[in-house]
Amino acid sequence: MDAHPLIKTYPDVGELAFGMKGRTMIALFMYLELYLVAVEFLILEGDNLEKLFPDMSFKVAGLKIGGRQGFVLLAALVILPTTWLRSLGLLAYVSAGGVFASVIVVGCVFWAGAVDGVGFHERGMVLNWSGLSTTISLFVFCYCGHAIFPTLCTSMKDRSQFSKVLLVCFALSTINYGSMAILGYLMFGENLRSQVTLNLPTGKISSKLAIYTTLINPLTKYGIIITPIANAIEDTFSFRNSRPISITIRTVLVISTAVVALTVPFFGYIMEFIGAFLSVTVSLLFPCIFYLKINKASQSFGLELIAIIAILALGSFVAVTGTYTSLRQIINHL
Numbered sequence: 001m002d003a004h005p006l007i008k009t010y011p012d013v014g015e016l017a018f019g020m021k022g023r024t025m026i027a028l029f030m031y032l033e034l035y036l037v038a039v040e041f042l043i044l045e046g047d048n049l050e051k052l053f054p055d056m057s058f059k060v061a062g063l064k065i066g067g068r069q070g071f072v073l074l075a076a077l078v079i080l081p082t083t084w085l086r087s088l089g090l091l092a093y094v095s096a097g098g099v100f101a102s103v104i105v106v107g108c109v110f111w112a113g114a115v116d117g118v119g120f121h122e123r124g125m126v127l128n129w130s131g132l133s134t135t136i137s138l139f140v141f142c143y144c145g146h147a148i149f150p151t152l153c154t155s156m157k158d159r160s161q162f163s164k165v166l167l168v169c170f171a172l173s174t175i176n177y178g179s180m181a182i183l184g185y186l187m188f189g190e191n192l193r194s195q196v197t198l199n200l201p202t203g204k205i206s207s208k209l210a211i212y213t214t215l216i217n218p219l220t221k222y223g224i225i226i227t228p229i230a231n232a233i234e235d236t237f238s239f240r241n242s243r244p245i246s247i248t249i250r251t252v253l254v255i256s257t258a259v260v261a262l263t264v265p266f267f268g269y270i271m272e273f274i275g276a277f278l279s280v281t282v283s284l285l286f287p288c289i290f291y292l293k294i295n296k297a298s299q300s301f302g303l304e305l306i307a308i309i310a311i312l313a314l315g316s317f318v319a320v321t322g323t324y325t326s327l328r329q330i331i332n333h334l
Helices: 010-052 065-083 090-096 099-114 128-143 145-157 159-192 207-234 242-262 267-294 303-333
Strands: 057-062 063-065
Touching: 010 065, 010 145, 010 207, 010 267, 063 065, 065 145, 065 207, 065 242, 065 267, 065 303, 099 159, 099 207, 099 267, 128 267, 128 303, 145 207, 207 242
Parallel strands: none
Antiparallel strands: 057 063
16 A cells, blocks of 8 residues: 555555456455355344244245245345445444444353353364364454455554554454354364354343344344445446436345355355455455565565465465365255
């Protein structure tokens, strides 16, 4: 960003490095990542609603729909009107509560272990090499906020504080993630599911609070996640001023994410795929490649170049092995 004063967003960095091809590539990976996160939201809703209402089923036009599938469709229907809003100021304000929601869920899980009788007695395999690629892919997914870093930096009054902001954000995130990881391991061991809320005992207030908190988050964030994709489509085909077409585009996007969520309802494996294929590329590989292209001085041999090569090598390894593992697991379960 220091190389050019007009850089405001991540696609701008890609364009500075490789022209319109760089901008298009960044946009493609960013929007695909957002799209799959929207799919994850619907899977999350279906799984947790089924946890609350395990024997529920729906009949539509004489066709019986299972509980989880029905809840995915119901969630998509409830979420749909939020995607029609042009101004998402209110939703953005509400979605900021996601930070507090994460803390609430960790607190509820701890309460279930300490007070509601689950305990902290389970153990699992300390080191499982076969799960290494999956683990690293999930780690990358948890820390894949890099695409918004340029936008965040330019919006700050004092950009010199940006490094401190990142340090605090990553530290707090690590504490939150680490707490949940340790609690989940001690409480459920090898039986831990892709969403810890699915392990919590039914009938307990702490469990219901954790599940309800988990359910509310996607309802407030889905519209914000899907809007950049819709805006990109509208801008590309000059549909910005047509309200009916705008609503149609957003409706089609919601329907398509619901179809994907019903077809590939594997929360953990899709998250692994996002982390390995998309997040690694956007957060590890592209920044290094763009930096080498823009900053010619970094191409001379030294510690900086060695560090960049190491990041590229690690990122490429995770991308290849993680993507292969996640796709293999998805195909096997299908």
